[in-house]
Amino acid sequence: MSEGKKALLVMGCPEVPVQMSMVIYLAHKLKKSGWDVIVAGTDAAVKLLKAADPESYYVQNTMDLDELIASVVEKRIDFDVCFAFMHSDAGMTYGATFSAISRARLFAVVFGKNAESLAESIDYPAEKIVAKATHNPNPLKNKIDKVAL
Amino acid sequence: MSCVEQLKYKLYLERTSFKEARDYIEKNSDEVYYVDPGYKIFKDYYIIGVPPVAMGVRGKEMLFTYVKPCHGTFVMGIDSEEEIARLRENEKAKIKKSLKSGGLKAQADSVTAPVSFADVYKR
Numbered sequence: 001m002s003e004g005k006k007a008l009l010v011m012g013c014p015e016v017p018v019q020m021s022m023v024i025y026l027a028h029k030l031k032k033s034g035w036d037v038i039v040a041g042t043d044a045a046v047k048l049l050k051a052a053d054p055e056s057y058y059v060q061n062t063m064d065l066d067e068l069i070a071s072v073v074e075k076r077i078d079f080d081v082c083f084a085f086m087h088s089d090a091g092m093t094y095g096a097t098f099s100a101i102s103r104a105r106l107f108a109v110v111f112g113k114n115a116e117s118l119a120e121s122i123d124y125p126a127e128k129i130v131a132k133a134t135h136n137p138n139p140l141k142n143k144i145d146k147v148a149l
Numbered sequence: 150m151s152c153v154e155q156l157k158y159k160l161y162l163e164r165t166s167f168k169e170a171r172d173y174i175e176k177n178s179d180e181v182y183y184v185d186p187g188y189k190i191f192k193d194y195y196i197i198g199v200p201p202v203a204m205g206v207r208g209k210e211m212l213f214t215y216v217k218p219c220h221g222t223f224v225m226g227i228d229s230e231e232e233i234a235r236l237r238e239n240e241k242a243k244i245k246k247s248l249k250s251g252g253l254k255a256q257a258d259s260v261t262a263p264v265s266f267a268d269v270y271k272r
Contacts, residue, residue: 013219042218065218066151069195073187089166090221096199097186124199 002034002149008079008104010065011041012091014048016112018137019085023049025137026083026144028058033149037061040068072101079104081149084126087112092122099124107147111140151194153215153225161212162224170214170222171203178205178212182236190232206233
C-alpha cells in the first residue's frame with residue numbers, strides 16, 4: 001500500500017540522544033513497510049547517522065538539510081509524509097518551513113526536556129508526537145508506533 | 150554552509166528564538182516586508198521561518214532571520230540594494246496578485262460604510 005510513496009525524516013540538532021536512535025528506528029520501520037525514505041540533517045547529524053550505520057542497512061538515502069530545502073522549494077522533490085524531529089526553537093522553526101514549502105503530511109516529533117512547552121508553541125498545521133524523552137527512547141518510540149499512515 | 154556566511158554581514162541578535170528575532174526586525178526597520186518560508190536571497194539561501202517571516206529594510210541594509218539547527222536564530226544585516234529592490238518588487242507582485250483575485254478589492258469594498266436607504270431616498 002505504501003509502495004513508491006516517499007517519506008522524509010528531518011533531523012534537528014543531534015545533541016539529544018533519543019533523536020538518532022528514533023530516526024534509525026523509524027527509517028527502518030518505514031522502509032520495511034514499502035516507503036522510500038530519505039533522512040536529511042546537518043552535516044554533523046548525517047555523519048553520526050553514517051557512523052552508526054556504515055553499510056546503510058537501516059538508512060539508504062541521506063541528504064544535506066539546506067540542499068533538501070532548496071530542492072523542495074524549487075519543486076525538484078517532494079514527499080508524502082514528513083517527520084520533523086525537534087527539541088528546540090530552531091527545530092520548531094524548520095518544521096514550520098516544511099509545513100509551508102511541502103505538500104507532505106507533516107508530523108512534528110517533539111522530544112527533550114521542554115517537549116511539552118515546545119509542542120504548545122507549534123501553531124502551524126502538523127500532527128504532534130510529543131514525549132519528554134532525552135535518554136530513554138521508549139516513551140517516544142511508543143508514540144511513534146501508534147502513528148497510522 | 151550558505152553563501153550568506155561568506156558575505157560581509159552584521160549580527161544584531163544571536164542564538165535567540167525566532168519570535169524574538171522577528172520582533173527585533175519589526176521594531177528596528179524603516180520598512181518591514183513579510184515573505185513565505187523558502188523565499189530565496191543571495192543566490193542560495195532559502196529563508197527558514199515560522200510565517201509570517203519578517204524582513205526589514207534600514208537604509209541600504211536588509212535585515213533578515215538566519216536559522217541554524219544547533220545555534221538558534223540570528224538577525225543578520227547585509228547591505229544590498231539589489232535584494233532590497235527585489236523585496237519591494239515581490240511586495241508589489243503580491244498586491245497585484247491579491248487585487249486580481251479580489252483579495253484587497255473585496256476587503257476595500259467591505260470596509261466602505263453601508264449606505265442607508267433613507268440617504269438614498271433623500272437624494
